[in-house]
Amino acid sequence: MRTEPKLDVVIAGEINVDLILREAPPLELDKELLAEDMDLILGGSSSITAFNLARLGTRVGFVGVVGDDTFGRYCAERLRWAGVDLERLRWTRKAKTGITVWLTRGARRAGVTYPGTIAMLRAADVPSDYLARARHLHVGAYFFQKRLHAGAPALFRRARRLGLTTSIDTNYDPTERWDSGLRRVLEHTDIFFPNEDEALRLTGARDVRQAARELAALARIVAVKRGAQGALVATGGRIFKVPAVRVKAVEMTGAGDSFNAGFLSRFVRGASLEECARAGVEAGARAVTRVGGTAAFE
Ligand SMILES: Nc1ncnc2c1ncn2[C@@H]1O[C@H](COP(=O)(O)OP(=O)(O)O)[C@@H](O)[C@H]1O
Numbered sequence: 001m002r003t004e005p006k007l008d009v010v011i012a013g014e015i016n017v018d019l020i021l022r023e024a025p026p027l028e029l030d031k032e033l034l035a036e037d038m039d040l041i042l043g044g045s046s047s048i049t050a051f052n053l054a055r056l057g058t059r060v061g062f063v064g065v066v067g068d069d070t071f072g073r074y075c076a077e078r079l080r081w082a083g084v085d086l087e088r089l090r091w092t093r094k095a096k097t098g099i100t101v102w103l104t105r106g107a108r109r110a111g112v113t114y115p116g117t118i119a120m121l122r123a124a125d126v127p128s129d130y131l132a133r134a135r136h137l138h139v140g141a142y143f144f145q146k147r148l149h150a151g152a153p154a155l156f157r158r159a160r161r162l163g164l165t166t167s168i169d170t171n172y173d174p175t176e177r178w179d180s181g182l183r184r185v186l187e188h189t190d191i192f193f194p195n196e197d198e199a200l201r202l203t204g205a206r207d208v209r210q211a212a213r214e215l216a217a218l219a220r221i222v223a224v225k226r227g228a229q230g231a232l233v234a235t236g237g238r239i240f241k242v243p244a245v246r247v248k249a250v251e252m253t254g255a256g257d258s259f260n261a262g263f264l265s266r267f268v269r270g271a272s273l274e275e276c277a278r279a280g281v282e283a284g285a286r287a288v289t290r291v292g293g294t295a296a297f298e
């Protein structure tokens, strides 16, 4: 009998490409203008976390849906290169792999996303036998994954029953409703990874400490990402700050996804919360030193 290789973390989520056009002027209809630089890279909050977590030495398996097309094959090739197990990646001809086109100007950027396969993953696509090979389940970009919402609380409960710990990152909510059943998922969540803006919008709290406290009443641990200000971690009655690592920031894509990767790389090894959070801010700082979410981890 073949023994399946063990995994540390299963990441269930979206996988897509980012096309970054740098130093591009604002778009105007009926005009064609020039950008100064271009990169086509692996995007997707979940897939960036998977790539970087694998590069940090963690055994990662990815469950998601990708188009059987050029961009899909490119994404898979990148994840495979990083050492991510893709045995349960589902290929489809029914939809195209998603893409986000970013136009950047200095530190600011504007993006348009064609979701395609991004929104196709359902909870039933995450097999229990695969989960049972791992210790932790992570879901990225929750709000973008519409078909995952209905089954997500049951998925997290199922993972916990199988002995896994769980984590989730929502990213921005494109519907701006800030709900999509998230609170029911957080009841079965060990670590919730919002950024400051998301934490405030989710709670309506006035300040980040209050937001972190409110969210920590739902999830076991809340790690709020605060850009150049580092992170704030709340659990039970305890709350502590972690300063950022000072770096020359070049481009912010994937900072939060990398924070998740750094944090989880220690969490699955049983490290203290302080150590996990420090590894998070280190990985976030590393990510912003290069263009795109994964370049600094290659
Ligand atoms: N300019 C920066 N300098 C140093 N660290 C940064 C910088 N920007 C982000 N980070 C690190 O990356 C983490 C995640 O970035 P953040 O922008 O808060 O998340 P998100 O990408 O989800 O919006 C932060 O908590 C911080 O530790």
Ligand SMILES: [Mg+2]
Binding pocket: 169, 171, 172, 195, 256, 257
């Ligand atoms: Mg984020």
